Amino acid sequence: MGGKVLVFGGLRGSAEPRPVPLGDLVVLDPATLEVERVVSGGGGPALSHHGSVPLHDRWLLVVGGWDGRRRLSALHAYDLAGAGGWARLEEEEGGGSRAPHAGLSGHTCTKVSDREGGVRTQRRFASLDTLHVDAAARRYWRNPPNPGRSDEPKGNGRGLIERLSSLIASGSASPRTPRALRHHSMTLVGPFAVLDGGECFNKASDTVCNDLFIYDTRTAGGRWYQLSGTDSEMKRVGHRVLVVGENLCLIGGRGPDGTSCSPEIYTLEINT
Incomplete structure (x- = not known):
């Protein structure tokens, strides 16, 4: 994103039976392989096995993941502009299905379009959700996946x-x-x-x-x-x-x- 590689969360190499997920965000310059900055904590999630995707060359969107106790369905966004920081996104009512989200881990997220803010989430056995995201307003809504x-x-x-x-x-x-x-x-x-x-x-x-x-x-x-x-x-x-x-x-x-x-x-x- 912006010519940089962003690495968020994951697990340390550990012999512990239940290692604790990380909450660090690392910004890496691929040209020099140097770490430009590391963001730790700041009210953000600590996750492994999550999905992530960049939006508008400004936000890193994180979907679901494992927090060390359970699989989550929450959406978080990190703003790289200005003061930046983490924010949890809230689902907008009336935006498609209101069925409870399933907790997700080991899935993928793929940006379909910057103009529509669409994100596809692939879960086990290839089921799909389409998420429409307004990171600036800290909101999202869902509807059935459409080809595009x-x-x-x-x-x-x-x-x-x-x-x-x-x-x-x-x-x-x-x-x-x-x-x-x-x-x-x-x-x-x-x-x-x-x-x-x-x-x-x-x-x-x-x-x-x-x-x-x-x-x-x-x-x-x-x-x-x-x-x-x-x-x-x-x-x-x-x-x-x-x-x-x-x-x-x-x-x-x-x-x-x-x-x-x-x-x-x-x-x-x-x-x-």
């Missing part, structure tokens, strides 16, 4: 879109739908949604994945494609994949054994 196109990147990211398109056109990415996953990462790259890693539900062992899936929205109904990972050391769960310039960068998460934490930042090579 994401905003095209302005400047940076166009070369990455072309490389993903070439993977599909060349047959390097094969048609395949992902299995039920949790603690994966999903990010939007123009007309593509890129899903990486996660923990697979339908396997008894070796459940941490390193596959990369591409969801192509350029055709009606959309279509999934898969790139199978060849490096078993890059299996990740609870990580994040971000668009930084013309590259996809992987940060954090647990490794192939599902327990060891990884502090490194990697750039994902896409060879077409």
Whole structure:
């Protein structure tokens, strides 16, 4: 966001059976790999396994997560402008379904449009909510998910879109739908949604994945494609994949054994 990488919450590498989630927000400059600032506390949440998404290059929106005792459905926003700070968002009455929110953890949030403030929340077994967010007014409302196109990147990211398109056109990415996953990462790259890693539900062992899936929205109904990972050391769960310039960068998460934490930042090579 604003050319910076924001890292919020998570868990320390700990042998404790119930480690306490973190409430720190770290601002990292990807060009120098230097930490610009660290925001601790300030009335904000302390969470792991949450979903987050930037809004209007100003707010970091955090949805759900695990607070060490239970799964939450609350929305929080951190304002990077001016005095900034954390604020909890309140649901506006009359804004769609009033059914109680389910607590969420290990889900993903994907910004659909800055103009409408839409955020899609993917829960277990791929159920969807659409959230419309007004962070300045500290409010949000819900309605059933509607199909839509994401905003095209302005400047940076166009070369990455072309490389993903070439993977599909060349047959390097094969048609395949992902299995039920949790603690994966999903990010939007123009007309593509890129899903990486996660923990697979339908396997008894070796459940941490390193596959990369591409969801192509350029055709009606959309279509999934898969790139199978060849490096078993890059299996990740609870990580994040971000668009930084013309590259996809992987940060954090647990490794192939599902327990060891990884502090490194990697750039994902896409060879077409």
